[in-house]
Amino acid sequence: MIFSWFKKRGRARILATPFPESWNELIRDNVVHDRCLIREQQQKLRRLVQIFVAEKNWEGCGGLTMTDEIKVTIAAQACLMVVGMDDDLGFDHVLSILVYPTGYVAQGTHASGPGLVLESGQPRLGEAWWRGPVILSWADARAGGRRETPGHNLVLHEFAHQLDMMNGRITDGTPPLKTKDQHDRWVSVLGPEFDRLVENCRRGQRGFIDCYGATNPAEFFAVITEAFFERPDALQRHHAEAYNVLRDFYGLDPAAW
Numbered sequence: 001m002i003f004s005w006f007k008k009r010g011r012a013r014i015l016a017t018p019f020p021e022s023w024n025e026l027i028r029d030n031v032v033h034d035r036c037l038i039r040e041q042q043q044k045l046r047r048l049v050q051i052f053v054a055e056k057n058w059e060g061c062g063g064l065t066m067t068d069e070i071k072v073t074i075a076a077q078a079c080l081m082v083v084g085m086d087d088d089l090g091f092d093h094v095l096s097i098l099v100y101p102t103g104y105v106a107q108g109t110h111a112s113g114p115g116l117v118l119e120s121g122q123p124r125l126g127e128a129w130w131r132g133p134v135i136l137s138w139a140d141a142r143a144g145g146r147r148e149t150p151g152h153n154l155v156l157h158e159f160a161h162q163l164d165m166m167n168g169r170i171t172d173g174t175p176p177l178k179t180k181d182q183h184d185r186w187v188s189v190l191g192p193e194f195d196r197l198v199e200n201c202r203r204g205q206r207g208f209i210d211c212y213g214a215t216n217p218a219e220f221f222a223v224i225t226e227a228f229f230e231r232p233d234a235l236q237r238h239h240a241e242a243y244n245v246l247r248d249f250y251g252l253d254p255a256a257w
Helices: 002-015 021-030 032-036 039-055 068-080 138-145 154-167 180-202 217-230 232-238 240-250
Strands: 057-060 096-100 104-111 117-124 126-128 134-137
Touching: 002 039, 021 032, 021 039, 021 068, 032 068, 039 068, 057 068, 068 096, 068 138, 068 154, 096 138, 126 154, 134 138, 134 154, 138 154, 154 217, 180 217, 180 240, 217 232, 217 240, 232 240
Parallel strands: 057 096, 096 134
Antiparallel strands: 104 117, 126 134
């Protein structure tokens, strides 16, 4: 209760500052989706962006200098995902955003025979960790916001994982849902969609949904979220039930944009 009071008080102070016009220009230039929102949604998006930028710990990595352009461009794309939801469903659990200039190499380990563990580097564009951080390539985050990579959006993908983790550390492709009926519909529609994607990709039959989504249910949710925001007409045409489930979850109808 006390924490909630302090949070509301702190956010009231943040929102008491007018939204910078320079940030409006950044959103107009770097987040194409904003142009599709109605006025009330645009206003809400800017409130969410102000809070997101102020409350997160931002860190430039690999020599990148953190700027308002980086913060606002990433924040606006992440907040787009929750602009149609209730105000209390957001990314409070994400504490830090780490940004590299481009793709980066993440160090990992794997077992290679009894008693032998090898270290290796894996090239990545982004990662999402339980309770943060979210790690992103700035070049790819900006390209996604500008829709320079049709069908793909790094920020939406990684923050879909963060939505998935809002009900626990384990990502299972099912974010918090409001009712049992919504949960049952989610499972009955998206479960078979995932199974069909796995089988089609196994046979080499590539369709509209990227086969990376066949990796596991968590990646399926992230990939189909990208499709929902980036290619909504095609998703609605080819996977109407899945589109409707996501429309009800996100509270947005991008196909109508």
